[in-house]
Structure formats: structure tokens, C-alpha cells
Amino acid sequence: MLTPLIAADLEAAEPRGDWTQRLDALRGEILLGQGRKNEGLAKLAAAVDAMSALPTPDDDLPTFRKTLEAANRSGNTLIQK
Numbered sequence: 001m002l003t004p005l006i007a008a009d010l011e012a013a014e015p016r017g018d019w020t021q022r023l024d025a026l027r028g029e030i031l032l033g034q035g036r037k038n039e040g041l042a043k044l045a046a047a048v049d050a051m052s053a054l055p056t057p058d059d060d061l062p063t064f065r066k067t068l069e070a071a072n073r074s075g076n077t078l079i080q081k
Contacts, residue, residue, distance in 0.1 A: 016057070021050040025064045032071050044068050 007019035016022075028044025031037075048064050 016055070018051050018054045018056045021047045021054065022056070022060070025051065029064075029067055032067070037071065041068070041071055044071070 005023055007023055010019040024043055025047035028040045031040030045068060048068055051061055
């Protein structure tokens, strides 16, 4: 689903400086939802770390952090928000 999204095109439409990391975070959430916990956690954690150093809007990062924390706590591979 997210494969055709291009960070540079999204940046041109809505400049925010974190589209690559935001798309990676979304991909991580999708992997978690597919039961691919290790891959999802790795991608989501890296994206959250990177977004923490970028000008990510304050409303966006807590949602990804919450998903990451829930996935780290859960023995279940399916994470729901």
C-alpha cells in the first residue's frame, strides 16, 4: 500500500522534513499488523528515533511512540491502536 508513496513528492506537497521517517514508521506499523513483529519493531523504532531529532509535529510523534511501546510490551504480534 505504501510502496508507491514517494517522500520527495509528499515533501513538495506538504513541507515538513520527516516524510521518509514518517513513511517508515507507517510501514513498521503495517508490519506489526501483519504479525511481523521483529521487522515492524526495528523499522518503527528507527523511524521514531530519527523523527525525535527532526521537526516532526508534536501531534504525530506520540502516536508512533505509543504504538512502539505497546509492541515492545506485547507478547502478541498483532498490535492495535
